[in-house]
Amino acid sequence: xxxxxxxxxxxxxxxxxxxxxxxxxxxxxxxxxxxxxxxxxxxxxxxxxxxxxxxxxxxxxxxxxxxxxxxxxxxxxxxxxxxxxxxxxxxxxxxxxxxxxxxxxxxxxxxxxxxxxxxxxxxxxxxxxxxxxxxxxxxxxxxxxxxxxxxxxxxxxxxxxxxxxxxxxxxxxxxxxxxxxxxxxxxxxxxxxxxxxxxxxxxxxxxxxxxxxxxxxxxxxxxxxxxxxxxxxxxxxxxxxxxxxxxxxxxxxxxxxxxxxxxxxxxxxxxxxxxxxxxxxxxxxxxxxxxxxxx
Numbered sequence: 643x644x645x646x647x648x649x650x651x652x653x654x655x656x657x658x659x660x661x662x663x664x665x666x667x668x669x670x671x672x673x674x675x676x677x678x679x680x681x682x683x684x685x686x687x688x689x690x691x692x693x694x695x696x697x698x699x700x701x702x703x704x705x706x707x708x709x710x711x712x713x714x715x716x717x718x719x720x721x722x723x724x725x726x727x728x729x730x731x732x733x734x735x736x737x738x739x740x741x742x743x744x745x746x747x748x749x750x751x752x753x754x755x756x757x758x759x760x761x762x763x764x765x766x767x768x769x770x771x772x773x774x775x776x777x778x779x780x781x782x783x784x785x786x787x788x789x790x791x792x793x794x795x796x797x798x799x800x801x802x803x804x805x806x807x808x809x810x811x812x813x814x815x816x817x818x819x820x821x822x823x824x825x826x827x828x829x830x831x832x833x834x835x836x837x838x839x840x841x842x843x844x845x846x847x848x849x850x851x852x853x854x855x856x857x858x859x860x861x862x863x864x865x866x867x868x869x870x871x872x873x874x875x876x877x878x879x880x881x882x883x884x885x886x887x888x889x890x891x892x893x894x895x896x897x898x899x900x901x902x903x904x905x906x907x908x909x910x911x912x913x914x915x916x917x918x919x920x921x922x923x924x925x926x927x928x929x930x931x932x933x934x935x936x937x
Contacts, residue, residue: 856887863900879893
């Protein structure tokens with residue numbers, strides 16, 4: 643028996659797809675639910691990041707970046723969802739999800755995914771209503787390889803995969819200020835939701851009871867990372883604070899991390915780390931984590 647593979651989308655844009663399937667029995671099947679989520683864009687002057695999601699493909703072996711990018715090459719790929727819809731990545735913060743579609747697949751281990759977007763229908767809107775230029779690679783549709791935190795195990799009981807499109811890291815400013823435009827360098831990750839935990843808290847100025855800091859970038863870093871660590875491979879997830887300085891970062895694998903807050907440059911405050919580090923447990927939200935920033 644084969645089961646339906648369902649795809650969900652969440653805040654921001656996460657890629658969705660399934661590949662690299664192995665099955666010891668060759669007969670079992672299970673439901674894999676895929677969700678799309680977003681690490682909120684860090685720039686306070688951006689009001690929308692709209693990405694047109696064409697489809698999600700899967701294959702049995704992990705693709706190279708080039709193989710994922712060539713959406714015209716369907717060799718070994720299976721289309722598992724065709725939403726053909728616009729997604730405002732900034733609408734999907736704090737773990738919100740949206741449905742992308744469904745497909746039927748055999749149980750097993752999946753470790754290859756790509757999401758296809760249409761750059762010609764994608765755009766960014768600044769707070770003043772203008773649309774900065776975005777330099778997308780190539781022409782036509784663009785395939786994006788999904789990076790897995792670990793392989794997705796699809797069982798007869800089903801599994802939920804969350805796709806995380808990290809907006810803050812995927813759109814790089816081309817100059818000093820958003821009006822100069824952006825270069826699109828997609829960072830899309832995926833994780834099985836049922837084995838993850840989350841963290842929530844707030845960023846405050848000068849003391850734990852000080853004013854909340856809005857639009858601060860909050861990053862989950864690998865254990866041992868330092869305050870000035872600029873290695874992109876050490877960044878696990880990113881988010882940004884709301885008007886009250888609050889944040890929430892879901893879909894984290896269990897383990898120990900460093901949590902860093904970087905306030906907007908105009909605030910005059912410097913980056914700071916969460917005292918004592920961060921520990922994530924499966925199925926649990928680590929709450930009330932307070933990061934204090936100062937000039």
